[in-house]
Amino acid sequence: MGGETIWPTRPLKDCAVWYSGGTPNKATPRYWGGSIPWISAKSLNDYFVSDSEDRVTEEGARNGTRLVPKDSILFIVRGMSLKSEFRMGIATRPVTFNQDLKALVAVDDVVPAYLAYAIRSKTTEILQMVGEAGHGTGVLPTDRIQSLEIPVPSLEEQHAVAAIVGALDAKIELNRKMNATLEAMARALFKSWFVDFDPVRAKAEGRAPSGMDAETAKLFPSEFVDSELGPIPKGWRATTLGTEVERCGGAVQTGPFGSQLHASDYVPEGVPVVMPKDIGGRRVSTASIARVPEHDALRLSRHRLQPGDVVYSRRGDVERHALIGARETGWLCGTGCLLVRLGPNWPSPMFASFALDRPETRAWISQHAIGATMPNLNTGILSAVPLVMPSDDVLRAFAAAVDPLQALVVIRDAETGLLAKTRDELLPRLLSGELPVDARERAVEEVA
Numbered sequence: 001m002g003g004e005t006i007w008p009t010r011p012l013k014d015c016a017v018w019y020s021g022g023t024p025n026k027a028t029p030r031y032w033g034g035s036i037p038w039i040s041a042k043s044l045n046d047y048f049v050s051d052s053e054d055r056v057t058e059e060g061a062r063n064g065t066r067l068v069p070k071d072s073i074l075f076i077v078r079g080m081s082l083k084s085e086f087r088m089g090i091a092t093r094p095v096t097f098n099q100d101l102k103a104l105v106a107v108d109d110v111v112p113a114y115l116a117y118a119i120r121s122k123t124t125e126i127l128q129m130v131g132e133a134g135h136g137t138g139v140l141p142t143d144r145i146q147s148l149e150i151p152v153p154s155l156e157e158q159h160a161v162a163a164i165v166g167a168l169d170a171k172i173e174l175n176r177k178m179n180a181t182l183e184a185m186a187r188a189l190f191k192s193w194f195v196d197f198d199p200v201r202a203k204a205e206g207r208a209p210s211g212m213d214a215e216t217a218k219l220f221p222s223e224f225v226d227s228e229l230g231p232i233p234k235g236w237r238a239t240t241l242g243t244e245v246e247r248c249g250g251a252v253q254t255g256p257f258g259s260q261l262h263a264s265d266y267v268p269e270g271v272p273v274v275m276p277k278d279i280g281g282r283r284v285s286t287a288s289i290a291r292v293p294e295h296d297a298l299r300l301s302r303h304r305l306q307p308g309d310v311v312y313s314r315r316g317d318v319e320r321h322a323l324i325g326a327r328e329t330g331w332l333c334g335t336g337c338l339l340v341r342l343g344p345n346w347p348s349p350m351f352a353s354f355a356l357d358r359p360e361t362r363a364w365i366s367q368h369a370i371g372a373t374m375p376n377l378n379t380g381i382l383s384a385v386p387l388v389m390p391s392d393d394v395l396r397a398f399a400a401a402v403d404p405l406q407a408l409v410v411i412r413d414a415e416t417g418l419l420a421k422t423r424d425e426l427l428p429r430l431l432s433g434e435l436p437v438d439a440r441e442r443a444v445e446e447v448a
Contacts, residue, residue: 006433007153013146015115016073016104021097024056024064031060038065039097041079041087045280048173049074049089056096065096066103071112073104073119077145082130082138084277084288086123090116102142110152113162118150121427151431161430168423175412175419182409186402190354193398194390200224200233219393229388236390241340241356242383250343252379254314255333256300266290271297273334274305276313279322282353284311284331286417292332303333308349310340310356318369318377319362323353325410338382347395350402355387 021039024031034057037043043052061067068074068091075088078100090112097103104119106112119126129144152158192198192211199209203222208214224231227238242252261273270291278285297304305311309324314336321340324331333339342352355361365385369375390398429435 007151009149010152012148012150015110016106019103021101022065022099024060037095044087047089048092050092061096067096068103073116077102077140086126111158114158117165172419175416179409182405186405216397232388241385248343248345250341252383253339255337256335258335265292273332275334276336279320284322305331312338314377318375319365347392348399
């Protein structure tokens, strides 16, 4: 990205006040569990930064870390993720942050949102600056990123650019929130039916299950039996992933070996290859996905993905998976991954994905992974994952309820991809000052 600009430029060092973060003493309980987000590499996943799993108290914010105001720009300067992506965002509320991040507070004549977009437009240059510390950790030298030249037009122009790109990002954020709501609805139904067994408990107590019609209620038993996995509804099975995959005509297999796919095979345009780094939140991220030519995909056709497949990482964060949807049809399962093909007779891939994403299941996988320095997963371990399987009729009823929600998620994901592509193509032209105001507005209207 980037290009010549007609506007005056300034080193990034002089566009903002720079702050380093830190970690309050973890052994001091009164520093932790408060209401102030403490941002780290694992929580800097969204452009708009508003929350984190870890939070500090006001006392914690004054001891060992730093509190920065709303509209501060945060980015990672140390971590494995820097090898493939530059994670950054802008705070929508006051936050603290750790030592692997920098925070920038824009100076008076620079609009924070504009500066954030200007930095984002330099992603390619920034990634080229990344060096390497011990254990392969990526490091972004402060002096080098501070030397980046940032176009700094008038405040009016800065506000205009920020408003145009911000409109696209606002729509992307809205889609993300709507998808999160749909995901929460489907997950809540899964928990009610298959974790809390609400319909079975209701019938056992002589009550009609709530929130379902009589035909669906008939599919659920009215009593529990003991099993090796604890009490389960009568007629359901305490089983394993491998057993059920085989029953449904599927298989658990490894991705291509490294000898089948080399670094020289990857090309800018082609068939996407799902790698461990692309797996997160039960989805495939295309932010930095690699691609191979069609002829290589044909050569590795055994590893081409189908809707309903589940892809796992073989190393590292082995408990994470991605459920493959229509968008990823024909893509490749990459080296370093395992492929679970649930089979043509599996009634509900969404059930499988939610079951495999349960904290108990993720913990089981992590505990059974092998490897002294890094967890490793194989087909045998994955096949042995314990599952409680309802009847196929119950699973079909679950699919009928949640598949329409998933379809909406897929539609919004596709729209989000288009919006992000438009934003990324528009941004360098906006920052160069070459795009007239009316052309900017038309570009946004076309995707609004």
